[in-house]
Amino acid sequence: MLWRLDIILLLFLVATALGVYxxxxxxxxxxxxxxxxxxxxxxxxxxxxxxxxxxxxAVGAGVTTVLFLITISKTVRRED
Amino acid sequence: xxxxxxxxxTIILCCIGIFFFVVGTVGLLRLPDAxxxxxxxxxxxxxxxxxxxxxxxVYERGNFDSAKLLxxxxxxxxxxxxxxxxxxxxxxxxxxxPWRKEQPSFPEExxxxxxxx
Amino acid sequence: xxxxxxxxxxxxxxxxxxxxxxEMPPFGDPANITNRxxxxxxxEEGVEEGGASNIVTGIILNYRGYDxxxxxxxxxxxxxxVLAVLKREDVKTSTTMVATxxxxxxxIVTTVVKLLxxxxxxxxxxxxxxxxxxxxxxxxxxxxxGASMIHYTLIFGLLTYMRKIRLxxxxxxxxxxxxxxxxxxxxxxxxxQKFLTFLMPALSHEAQYLLRHAMLLLIEVGIGVATGxxxxxxxxxxxxxxxx
Numbered sequence: 204m205l206w207r208l209d210i211i212l213l214l215f216l217v218a219t220a221l222g223v224y225x226x227x228x229x230x231x232x233x234x235x236x237x238x239x240x241x242x243x244x245x246x247x248x249x250x251x252x253x254x255x256x257x258x259x260x261a262v263g264a265g266v267t268t269v270l271f272l273i274t275i276s277k278t279v280r281r282e283d
Numbered sequence: 284x285x286x287x288x289x290x291x292x293t294i295i296l297c298c299i300g301i302f303f304f305v306v307g308t309v310g311l312l313r314l315p316d317a318x319x320x321x322x323x324x325x326x327x328x329x330x331x332x333x334x335x336x337x338x339x340x341v342y343e344r345g346n347f348d349s350a351k352l353l354x355x356x357x358x359x360x361x362x363x364x365x366x367x368x369x370x371x372x373x374x375x376x377x378x379x380x381p382w383r384k385e386q387p388s389f390p391e392e393x394x395x396x397x398x399x400x
Numbered sequence: 401x402x403x404x405x406x407x408x409x410x411x412x413x414x415x416x417x418x419x420x421x422x423e424m425p426p427f428g429d430p431a432n433i434t435n436r437x438x439x440x441x442x443x444e445e446g447v448e449e450g451g452a453s454n455i456v457t458g459i460i461l462n463y464r465g466y467d468x469x470x471x472x473x474x475x476x477x478x479x480x481x482v483l484a485v486l487k488r489e490d491v492k493t494s495t496t497m498v499a500t501x502x503x504x505x506x507x508i509v510t511t512v513v514k515l516l517x518x519x520x521x522x523x524x525x526x527x528x529x530x531x532x533x534x535x536x537x538x539x540x541x542x543x544x545x546g547a548s549m550i551h552y553t554l555i556f557g558l559l560t561y562m563r564k565i566r567l568x569x570x571x572x573x574x575x576x577x578x579x580x581x582x583x584x585x586x587x588x589x590x591x592x593q594k595f596l597t598f599l600m601p602a603l604s605h606e607a608q609y610l611l612r613h614a615m616l617l618l619i620e621v622g623i624g625v626a627t628g629x630x631x632x633x634x635x636x637x638x639x640x641x642x643x644x
Binding site: 253254256257258261262265266269270273274277 | 456457527535536537539540543544546547550554631634635638639
Binding site: 369 | 503506508509512515516
């Protein structure tokens with residue numbers, strides 16, 4: 204049963220990575236990137252690496268997104 | 284007998300949660316402006332995830348894990364409703380006009396809120 | 401033409417990587433050459449030698465101690481780079497986006513954040529202190545701690561943060577991770593062993609066990625505090641707005 208969850212998670216991971224690449228609006232891209240990080244945290248948990256899952260959830264989804272958003276709010280929002 | 288009752292409570296709560304998730308997703312896709320979409324998606328977290336977590340806590344038969352799940356349900360309830368409030372407030376202060384049903388004088392034009400949002 | 405060249409290069413890379421993947425040994429096979437020497441040693445003697453029931457913590461801090469020391473130095477260097485480009489925040493010259501924005505903070509959000517911040521910090525402290533028995537450790541707890549400080553600053557403004565965590569406290573704590581590694585390393589030198597070793601044959605068995613735990617705890621707490629404070633400092637120097 205759980206390998207189906209893994210496949211769904213991996214597909215979602217690929218979709219979010221492509222979404223970050225395609226999106227021109229940087230704010231939307233960083234929010235999609237935080238979704239990528241959360242999915243990655245669940246994948247680490249599925250690979251039985253809870254230490255990495257904790258780090259990924261706290262750093263990737265929490266701190267990095269805030270730093271990106273602060274940087275975007277000080278510079279330009281659109282990518283040309 | 285008791286087991287059957289507890290299991291059916293779990294199943295009913297999980298079905299309620301899935302129903303709210305589906306309704307919230309449909310609302311996110313179909314509703315016209317940011318405020319009503321926030322209204323729909325906040326239901327996803329509060330009622331959907333909340334009732335699924337409470338159902339899982341019932342499934343765990345009141346041991347330590349179910350206490351953890353209840354704490355999680357409480358945290359999700361508090362934080363996601365606060366997030367919805369903060370987002371809606373930011374959108375309102377940023378000058379986003381709430382969507383209104385189109386005036387009878389312009390029957391053919393689409394709603395303005397949908398275009399802006 | 402250019403697109404065709406890009407496509408050709410990607411196709412060549414794809415074929416090379418795919419052939420490498422096909423040649424790789426099967427995933428998770430205990431008979432693999434990589435799983436034959438190091439992994440049994442870690443699994444059989446990691447708890448005894450590493451000093452932590454959580455083998456991951458034992459490997460990270462004990463067997464791969466030099467590696468972790470380098471990572472800690474990398475985080476410290478990142479902070480130094482950020483501070484070299486953007487100046488550190490100052491009460492006199494800088495203000496914050498929350499203070500300059502025309503919209504004040506919402507009462508509901510401030511109340512909920514005030515309610516939740518102690519629990520987040522409690523979880524961070526738990527993760528740091530329980531790193532040797534359960535998943536977690538210095539980096540994880542420190543990241544949660546830093547995220548809690550960032551959220552506090554986002555809601556209550558930079559000036560409150562600067563008033564709560566003063567510069568005289570912050571600057572020594574930013575180097576706490578490297579300092580704790582140095583202290584734990586010099587304990588080994590003090591007993592006539594190598595730098596950053598956890599084996600002291602001069603002591604009795606119980607004393608070694610206690611000393612190993614103490615060193616692990618020291619390093620964990622140092623990494624946790626330093627990571628949290630460094631995240632907070634990077635955020636604060638990004639968040640500040642120069643007052644004109």
